[in-house]
Amino acid sequence: MAGTKPEASTPTRRPKKRWIVVGVVVVFAAAVWLNNTSAFTDSSGAYKLLAHRGLAQTFDISAVTATTNTARVIDPPQHPYLENTMASIAVSFDTYKADVVELDVQRTKDGKLALFHDADLAERTDGTGPVSDHTMAELRKVDVGYGYTADDGKTYPFRGKGVGLMPEFGEVLAAFPGRDLLIHMQHGDLETAKILWTYLKDLPPEWRDRMSYYGNEIGLKYLRDQEPNARILTAAMIKSALLQYELLGWTGYVPAELHNMELHIPIDYARYLWGWPEKFVQRMDAVNTRVVLVEGDGDWSEGFDTPQSLSKVPEGFTGYVWTNRIDLVADR
Numbered sequence: 001m002a003g004t005k006p007e008a009s010t011p012t013r014r015p016k017k018r019w020i021v022v023g024v025v026v027v028f029a030a031a032v033w034l035n036n037t038s039a040f041t042d043s044s045g046a047y048k049l050l051a052h053r054g055l056a057q058t059f060d061i062s063a064v065t066a067t068t069n070t071a072r073v074i075d076p077p078q079h080p081y082l083e084n085t086m087a088s089i090a091v092s093f094d095t096y097k098a099d100v101v102e103l104d105v106q107r108t109k110d111g112k113l114a115l116f117h118d119a120d121l122a123e124r125t126d127g128t129g130p131v132s133d134h135t136m137a138e139l140r141k142v143d144v145g146y147g148y149t150a151d152d153g154k155t156y157p158f159r160g161k162g163v164g165l166m167p168e169f170g171e172v173l174a175a176f177p178g179r180d181l182l183i184h185m186q187h188g189d190l191e192t193a194k195i196l197w198t199y200l201k202d203l204p205p206e207w208r209d210r211m212s213y214y215g216n217e218i219g220l221k222y223l224r225d226q227e228p229n230a231r232i233l234t235a236a237m238i239k240s241a242l243l244q245y246e247l248l249g250w251t252g253y254v255p256a257e258l259h260n261m262e263l264h265i266p267i268d269y270a271r272y273l274w275g276w277p278e279k280f281v282q283r284m285d286a287v288n289t290r291v292v293l294v295e296g297d298g299d300w301s302e303g304f305d306t307p308q309s310l311s312k313v314p315e316g317f318t319g320y321v322w323t324n325r326i327d328l329v330a331d332r
Helices: 016-036 086-095 169-175 190-200 217-226 235-251 278-286
Strands: 048-052 100-107 113-115 181-185 212-215 231-233 262-266 290-294 320-323
Touching (some): 100 190, 231 262
């Protein structure tokens, strides 16, 4: 049509903004990876072994429930040691070179601490009732091997062999001075924690630095009040602290809740932690937190109890490995 100007063509726009966004995402992802990869971390160290209850009799973890008396379902014995005894602690430290030994303590009627795990003596001894109903002198008379059976009660291979073998915690401190101990305050109320502190308060500070504690939150709070840098652990603490770490740990930040902890991590979940394994362990070391790797999903004190199970421990892990059979894995 005469006098009509031709339509101006619209210039093609380059998708600059899209590429800028892509570039930012790539740079951010690279920064997060570099901040958390262990690829450039020194992995020349080796993991360490934590012997659960010293050297103990084992049982089928898969068959255990909350009400199972584990002394009644042990595996056919492969060694002569009973949990929480001086002999089991000694063989763990001296023969199999455990780096840490875990033990259970309970308060007695006369204000001492005895090494025993269960709520009732009848679970595995010829005694009855809780430890707290008995004096230490009375507890030394019970047979701690009385109730163990691997064949549904047909035979009791340790009956009569455990008389006098329940130790008092002071004996452990005297026999293994300065050694690394993980102390489980069974039913650890405030009174138990106060008694425990009477054993600890006069020890050299460097000895206490090697110890960690877990159990009841009330008792642990008392210990932390006496020893601000004490490494402690409760299930609630782990969940809360690791949730915060998952939210912020990609930056390298370690939340205050993760400082001064005894941190037990099931291997099934460990790979999801920022910086796992080497960088994560280094971050925890820097805030006085000890990392312990446990087998499976963490139920029922499952440990790395065979050389085959140790193959699951990632290369470069320099924390601690939980085991119920230090005798089988010591030559890793």
